[in-house]
Amino acid sequence: MSRITLSVNGRNHEVTADSDTPLLYVLRDELELKGPRFGCGLGQCGACTVIIDGAAVRSCVYPASAAQGHKITTLEGLGSSAHPDPLQKAFIEEQAVQCGYCINGMIMTAKALLQSNPHPSEEEIKQALAANLCRCGTHMRIVKAIQRASTEAA
Numbered sequence: 001m002s003r004i005t006l007s008v009n010g011r012n013h014e015v016t017a018d019s020d021t022p023l024l025y026v027l028r029d030e031l032e033l034k035g036p037r038f039g040c041g042l043g044q045c046g047a048c049t050v051i052i053d054g055a056a057v058r059s060c061v062y063p064a065s066a067a068q069g070h071k072i073t074t075l076e077g078l079g080s081s082a083h084p085d086p087l088q089k090a091f092i093e094e095q096a097v098q099c100g101y102c103i104n105g106m107i108m109t110a111k112a113l114l115q116s117n118p119h120p121s122e123e124e125i126k127q128a129l130a131a132n133l134c135r136c137g138t139h140m141r142i143v144k145a146i147q148r149a150s151t152e153a154a
């Protein structure tokens with residue numbers, strides 16, 4: 001076990017963890033950040049996605065120790081009920097959520113996309129989300145929500 005300092009949503013946190021403990025476990029179990037979800041635990045579904053230094057990362061297969069010195073953003077860091085991020089607002093307005101299990105990953109992956117490409121084409125959105133799984137099949141509404149967010153931010 002070692003002490004790890006993590007910068008999450010603009011605040012530093014000191015935690016104790018094995019060097020190979022997945023970042024997802026530390027975020028959910030130590031820091032009580034439940035936005036990132038445990039889906040497959042194998043890097044295959046995207047439910048656990050967070051943003052590290054601007055890139056969408058699957059926190060279930062990313063060691064917490066490797067995140068030291070980097071800027072981590074979770075869903076909680078995007079916005080609140082009172083002040084939602086434009087993407088969160090657009091997901092609500094397009095009613096893009098059914099069970100909601102995949103939505104953390106969809107929003108965080110979309111956020112990383114819009115940060116690097118503020119006005120993506122439909123094809124670029126689909127490509128960016130191609131490896132994020134949704135068992136409820138709300139993909140078309142998710143794409144519309146991302147298009148709405150990119151337009152409204154223009």
Ligand code: FES
Nearest residue numbers: 039040041046060
């Ligand atoms: S829980 Fe991390 S990719 Fe599925």
Ligand code: FES
Nearest residue numbers: 099102134135136
């Ligand atoms: S909304 Fe249920 S898994 Fe995507």
